[in-house]
Amino acid sequence: MTNERSNEAWLADLQAEGPRREAAVQDLLIWLERRLFFYLRERSDLRGLSEDELAQMAADFAQESVLIILEKLAQFKGHSKFTTWAAKIAVHQALGELRRARWRDVSLEALTAEGQLDPTVLLSDPLTPEEKSLRREVVNLVVDVMNTELTKRQRQALIARLVQGVPIEVLAEQMHTNPNALYKLLHDARKRLKTRLLERGISPEDVLATFG
Amino acid sequence: MTPSASHPIPESIAVLVRLLRTLAMTEERELSCEEVFELVDYYAELQGAGVNAQDLLPAVAHHLRLCPECADEYRALLRCLELETLAPGQTSLPG
Numbered sequence: 001m002t003n004e005r006s007n008e009a010w011l012a013d014l015q016a017e018g019p020r021r022e023a024a025v026q027d028l029l030i031w032l033e034r035r036l037f038f039y040l041r042e043r044s045d046l047r048g049l050s051e052d053e054l055a056q057m058a059a060d061f062a063q064e065s066v067l068i069i070l071e072k073l074a075q076f077k078g079h080s081k082f083t084t085w086a087a088k089i090a091v092h093q094a095l096g097e098l099r100r101a102r103w104r105d106v107s108l109e110a111l112t113a114e115g116q117l118d119p120t121v122l123l124s125d126p127l128t129p130e131e132k133s134l135r136r137e138v139v140n141l142v143v144d145v146m147n148t149e150l151t152k153r154q155r156q157a158l159i160a161r162l163v164q165g166v167p168i169e170v171l172a173e174q175m176h177t178n179p180n181a182l183y184k185l186l187h188d189a190r191k192r193l194k195t196r197l198l199e200r201g202i203s204p205e206d207v208l209a210t211f212g
Numbered sequence: 213m214t215p216s217a218s219h220p221i222p223e224s225i226a227v228l229v230r231l232l233r234t235l236a237m238t239e240e241r242e243l244s245c246e247e248v249f250e251l252v253d254y255y256a257e258l259q260g261a262g263v264n265a266q267d268l269l270p271a272v273a274h275h276l277r278l279c280p281e282c283a284d285e286y287r288a289l290l291r292c293l294e295l296e297t298l299a300p301g302q303t304s305l306p307g
Contacts, residue, residue: 081257091285091289135225135228163227184244205236208229
C-alpha cells in the first residue's frame, strides 16, 4: 500500500490533518522500520544482538527519523521517490547514531598526540633493506610536509581521519565545528599536502605503485 | 581505537597506503558530505535502475570513494531499497 502513493500523495497526506495524516505517518514508520530492521540484522558489528533487540533498535531509529522527515518535508524536491528520500534520512540518522555510540568518550587530543605525526606510525617491519630505505624516505617526507606545511588543526583532523578512522561527525563535534566545515578543512589539507609532495618530487600514484 | 587488525597488511603500512590513496584521489573541486547527501537518493535510484550513475554523477561517485561514512550510508540505502523486491512474508518483523 505504501508504494502505491505517489510523491504528491505522500506530501498531501503527511501535511493533512487528523486520521489521514496519522495513517500516512504510520505507513511511513512501518516502511522504514522493516527496512532498517533487515539492514541492521545484516551488520556484522550487531551480530551479538537478539532479533527483538534489533527490532527495538529499528523501531527507535524509524521513530526518530519520521520526526526529522516531517520537519524536512518542505525540503523534498522530488528528485527521487519520496520513500527513497525518507530512507536516505533514516539511514543517515541510524548510522550516525551507531557511529557516535562506537566513538563515545574518545578524546581527540589522546588520538592525535597533540597534533604531531610520529613517523613510526607509518613504518612497520618486516621489510627488506631496500623497501625500508624507500619507505623511510617517503614517510619522512610525508611526515615533514604534514608537520611543517599544515596547520595544527589540519594535521589533527587528517591524522584522526586517516590514521584513526574517526567518523567525520564525531570529529566535527570534538573540534567544535560542523561536518561541512570540517570536510573543507580536510580537503584544503589534502590539496596542500599533495601539492607540497609533488613539489618535492613525490607523486602519490607513483609511490603507491611501489607498494604493489 | 583503530579498526581490527584482521587485514593482512600491517596497520602502519595500511595507514600510509590509505593516506597516499586519498592524496592520489584528491581533486581541486570536490563535493562535501552535505552536497552528496542532497544527491544520494537520486544517485541510488539511478544505480537501482541499472543506469551507470558513476558516469552521470562522477563527483558523487568520487566522494563515495573518498568518504567511508557516506559510502557506508549509500550501501545501506541501496540495501534498504533492495528490500522492495522481497516477498511480503520476508519482510515481517519479529514479535
